[in-house]
Amino acid sequence: MTAQYGPHRWSAGVHDDGRNAEHRGASFLVRDLTGARFVDCDLTGVKIVDSWLVGVELSGFVGGLSVNGVDVTAYVESELDRRHPERVQLREIRDADGFRAMWTELERLWSEATARAEALPEELRQERVDGEWSFVETLRHLVFITDSWASRTVLDDPAPFHRLALPQTAYAPADAAALGMDVDARPSYAEVTQARADRGAVVQRILDGLTDQDLGRTCSRTPAPGYPEEDRAVADCLAVVMEEECEHLRFAQRDLAALERRP
Template identity: 65%
Template sequence: MAAQYDNTDAFQGASFTMADLSATTFRSCDLRRIKIVDSWLMDVNVSGEIRNFRVNDVDVTAYVEAELDRRHPERARLREMRTADDFRATWETIERLWSETLARAERLPEAARHERVDDEWSLVETLRHLVFATDAWAGRAILDAPDPFHRLGLTHSGYPAEDAAALGIDLDARPAYAEVAQARVGRVALVRGILDGLTDAGLERACTRAPAPGYPAEPRTVGGCLRVVMEEECEHRRYTLRDLATLEAR
């Protein structure tokens, strides 16, 4: 069985020479300032927050971002949002795109909607995470709801299980797709309700409550919190489309 290292800084500043790291997985890791020299990089898949990413001395960051924007124009639209009307229009686009995506998913068997592709979240797990993201950034941070978290939400990787339990979240739940889809319908409506009455001035209102325990204490505005929700929606739909293609091909 392969060794597993969780929540460790034991390798910070380490040097590996002539080491076999094939088939190694790095998930939610801090890989800043990594240097890879004279190594074999074939069949490598990298995803995450990418900046100043150089391959053979060529910075490929701009190319990657431009290609992602070409495939998913909503990403560029999200970055360009300035007014409340911009936010409303972008959310309408996100709702429409997810509706099309879920229509595809619902043509698959129930088991496929629970299947992980390459050990990434299944569709059901992805929707559970989006429920959590909406609860945290919209329900708690923006609306200051006293008990915003749905039992079926799924926290991000690395969030302490005991903190999730304290929020009433059941990480071990194994709900059916229909149950999770219903929870998501309510969260989509929650965001739409916030946007319906939003003004340009309202975007700048300060949110005094952190999205969840453990999040850093820093200034947040309604507009900033909504951006996080929409970024989560856009990026996780991108991952879902990738995995749906694999499931449909089977």
């Protein structure tokens, strides 16, 4: 096969509070933005001039990022690939066996991460580091990813969502509730790992029976209400599942390292 399955970008379930576009095209002249936080924002085309960027941290989908006239995008991507070779493995998938091998590697890496988490007390597994999702919340989000991009699309299940599934921050809470998700739930680590194991078994069953011919099959059901109404191939849906697993593993490893440094 010649197709390549790798990182994807999509948007869905945007929580529109009537102010989403109020700063589009805005100029901030001599403004103090110390400590400002931008979450799930579209910063396409943003230009920062004659400003102080000290201790700034960026994460997300990055393309065409220039710092003082130097495009650093390729450097950032290559460094991430060096630190996380599973990203390269994902991009190089060409067939059903490639997806199976990718899932095996992800299960191994997540097993290592959960072992680290289980060495911590429950309160640290529930703690957010610098405002990011806690380890438990990250696992809840991956339950949502499996429900939406594997069960609902590939398996065509119209209502697969676990009560503890946690959609992306921009997904309207009322829409999540209508699908049976309790975004305000505070489950234990044990409860979430059980849901996570159940969803992992769903992915494994799909992969066990997957053939190269299946990869091009069209999935007509959207991952969740609010996503663009368009056909998606099985391969693309599975690639999203595995990309999310890769990226959230990276975030989890980063935050686990911070929690492990606690006295």
